[in-house]
Amino acid sequence: MIDAKILVIDDTKSVLSALEILLQFEYKSVKTISNPNQIASFPNFSELDIILLDMNFSAGVNTGNEGLYWLREIKKKASHISVIMMTAYGAVDLAVKALKEGASDFVLKPWNNERLLATVKSAYELRQTQKEVKQLKQKESNLKQVINQNKNYIIGNSKALNQVLNLVQKVAKTDVNVLITGENGTGKELIARELHKLSARNNEVFISVDMGSISENLFESELFGHVKGSFTDAKEDRAGKFEAASGGTLFLDEIGNLSLQMQAKLLSVIQNRVVVRVGSNKPIPVDIRLVCATNCNLDQMVADGLFREDLLYRINTIRVEVPPLRDRENDILVLADFYLNKFTHKYGKAGLKINQLAQEKLMGYAWPGNIRELLHTIERAVILSEGNVLKPTDFLLAPKNSVSIENGPNTLEEMEILMINKALDQHDGNYSAAAEQLGISRQTLYNKLKKKSPNL
Structure with a gap:
C-alpha cells in the first residue's frame, strides 16, 4: 500500500463512494468531501499529496469554471499538491486550460478503473519527484553555505587596506574578471572571498584552486573534468572545477606558476566559457565569476615570454593590489591582538598580554612574510609563553636578509x-x-x- 494522502472532491455521492472504494486498496489515506467550500476547514490540508477535483458543482453548469476556480484556490493554499481534474464533459480546450492553471492531469467520467489508477499513480510519482527535488535543493543550499563559510576575517582599518576594500566593493557587483596581486601572505584569498560575498553570486559556491599544486598531467582533468575510461584512473565521470563553480565564483590562486601550455588551455575556456571533459567531445557551458591571484610580476613575465599577453588581458579587467603588511602599519597591532585572542583561547592561556616594548618591536619589523608570518609569530609566542606578559624576547624576529649561507641555516x-x-x-x-x-x-x-x- 502506498503511503499517500488523497482527497476526492465531488458533489455526487456515488462518485465519492466509488473512488473511495477503488483507491483505499492502493493508498493509505483516502478522504472525501462533497462541497469545495469545505477545503478551508479541511484538517491538515497542506499534508495532502493528491486531490481529485470535479470541474462542475452547480446543477446544469458544465463550463468547468467552478473547477478552475477551486484549482486556483488549492494552488494558492498548497501549491505542491498534485490536482487531477474530473468532468463528464470532455473538451480539449478545457483540459489544456486546466493544465495551464497547474493541474497535473485530467480524467473523464465515466472512468476506466485501470486508467484512473494509473493517472493517480503518475500524479503521486510526480509529487514524490517534486519532494526529492526540493530536498536536493535544500541540501545543495546547505552544502553551499558550509563551503562558503569563511572563518578568516579581513582585519584592519589602515588607509592602504581601506582603499583596497573600497575598490572591491565597487567591483563586486559586476561580473568582470579580477586579478589580485601582492606578496605571499598578504591575504589575497580573503580578498577573493570578499568579492564573492559582496557579489550577486554570494548564495552560490566559491571554489578555490591552487594552480601551483596541480601537475601538468592532471591539469585538464582537475579543471575541466573527465569521463569514465578516458585514462587509467578515470573510474567514473567527474566534473572539473569550472563545472563545480558554475553559477558561483572560481578562484585560481598562483596563476603565475602555470606553464605556457597550460596557459593556452586555460585561455580557451576563459574566452569561450565552455569546457570539454577529457575523453569527451561534448561542450559544456559554464557560468562563472573568475578571480585570479599571483605574487608574480605578470607584466615582466609577459616581457620575458613566460606568460601569455592575451591571457593576462583576459584575467586582468580589474587589478587589485593587496598591500604588504609593512605598508599597513596601523594594522600590525590590530592583527596581533586578533591573533593573540585567537591563540590564547585555543591553547588555554587567557589573560596573556603583549607589553609596550614588545608592541614596539612588532611595529618596527618589516614582516617579509606578511600576515602569515605575523600569525605564526604570535602563535609560537603564545605556545612558548611562561607568564602573563609577552616581552620582546618572546618574539623571535630576524632582520630581513640577516641570515646567510655561512652562519644561518643549521639543517x-x-x-x-x-x-x-x-x-x-x-x-x-x-x-x-x-x-x-x-x-x-x-x-x-x-x-x-x-x-x-x-x-x-
Whole structure:
C-alpha cells in the first residue's frame, strides 16, 4: 500500500463512494468531501499529496469554471499538491486550460478503473519527484553555505587596506574578471572571498584552486573534468572545477606558476566559457565569476615570454593590489591582538598580554612574510609563553636578509629554503625561472615551499 494522502472532491455521492472504494486498496489515506467550500476547514490540508477535483458543482453548469476556480484556490493554499481534474464533459480546450492553471492531469467520467489508477499513480510519482527535488535543493543550499563559510576575517582599518576594500566593493557587483596581486601572505584569498560575498553570486559556491599544486598531467582533468575510461584512473565521470563553480565564483590562486601550455588551455575556456571533459567531445557551458591571484610580476613575465599577453588581458579587467603588511602599519597591532585572542583561547592561556616594548618591536619589523608570518609569530609566542606578559624576547624576529649561507641555516632543509627564497628574489617571485636556476622542476620547488609553510 502506498503511503499517500488523497482527497476526492465531488458533489455526487456515488462518485465519492466509488473512488473511495477503488483507491483505499492502493493508498493509505483516502478522504472525501462533497462541497469545495469545505477545503478551508479541511484538517491538515497542506499534508495532502493528491486531490481529485470535479470541474462542475452547480446543477446544469458544465463550463468547468467552478473547477478552475477551486484549482486556483488549492494552488494558492498548497501549491505542491498534485490536482487531477474530473468532468463528464470532455473538451480539449478545457483540459489544456486546466493544465495551464497547474493541474497535473485530467480524467473523464465515466472512468476506466485501470486508467484512473494509473493517472493517480503518475500524479503521486510526480509529487514524490517534486519532494526529492526540493530536498536536493535544500541540501545543495546547505552544502553551499558550509563551503562558503569563511572563518578568516579581513582585519584592519589602515588607509592602504581601506582603499583596497573600497575598490572591491565597487567591483563586486559586476561580473568582470579580477586579478589580485601582492606578496605571499598578504591575504589575497580573503580578498577573493570578499568579492564573492559582496557579489550577486554570494548564495552560490566559491571554489578555490591552487594552480601551483596541480601537475601538468592532471591539469585538464582537475579543471575541466573527465569521463569514465578516458585514462587509467578515470573510474567514473567527474566534473572539473569550472563545472563545480558554475553559477558561483572560481578562484585560481598562483596563476603565475602555470606553464605556457597550460596557459593556452586555460585561455580557451576563459574566452569561450565552455569546457570539454577529457575523453569527451561534448561542450559544456559554464557560468562563472573568475578571480585570479599571483605574487608574480605578470607584466615582466609577459616581457620575458613566460606568460601569455592575451591571457593576462583576459584575467586582468580589474587589478587589485593587496598591500604588504609593512605598508599597513596601523594594522600590525590590530592583527596581533586578533591573533593573540585567537591563540590564547585555543591553547588555554587567557589573560596573556603583549607589553609596550614588545608592541614596539612588532611595529618596527618589516614582516617579509606578511600576515602569515605575523600569525605564526604570535602563535609560537603564545605556545612558548611562561607568564602573563609577552616581552620582546618572546618574539623571535630576524632582520630581513640577516641570515646567510655561512652562519644561518643549521639543517639541510633550512639551506634548501634559503636557496629557494634567494632564487625567487632574484626572479621576482617567478617559480618557473627560480626552479630552472636551481635545477629542479617547478612542482618540486612548490612542494618544498608548501612543506615548509602548509598555508602557502
